[in-house]
Amino acid sequence: KNQVEQSPQSLIILEGKNCTLQCNYTVSPFSNLRWYKQDTGRGPVSLTIMTFSENTKSNGRYTATLDADTKQSSLHITASQLSDSASYICVVSSDYGGSQGNLIFGKGTKLSVKP
């Protein structure tokens, strides 16, 4: 079964600090890797999408990396803001996901940014 594992489960940081969230996956065949931000009570919103050939992608203060050889990705948040408090979900897209569908979701990392 395809799997996406995220760590840590939760994280508390002070406003202005940086943090890095991790994602490991065992998904085959691999198509692309996505990071989503999910605010409490809302649906996930895409931050980045990376294909096999991309190893870094930025979206403002968010920078995602992908190592397709080790099947690892990270999401780095720079100069955190209170509005960054959310769950961050790593999602791997597969050309064939079977009954799981083409999008395989991690359980998310819950980030809390404190003043």
Place this chain on the structure above:
Amino acid sequence: DAGITQSPRHKVTETGTPVTLRCHQTENHRYMYWYRQDPGHGLRLIHYSYGVKDTDKGEVSDGYSVSRSKTEDFLLTLESATSSQTSVYFCAISEGQVNTEAFFGQGTRLTVV
């Protein structure tokens, strides 16, 4: 937000009653999906549609049915709600299946008592 509307946003229902959740899109995307989100799990696929009247089962389809009679509407029905179906349900849409962006609705919080 992409043009996706889920209704209702919140619902409390009794065990054994039928429930229908609606997803409406204004983007004319071909693919529509229903997921459920539960503590300790990633989003899990219930059913998806790849066109009008074309649907397929996902990982957790037992107890659910779907219908898509128009491009813009995708309905999820719980034939006889059970407490295990208490969850937050998300609809998603995408133009393609793999290499295109997926957009999510705001979610429907369903409580079965």
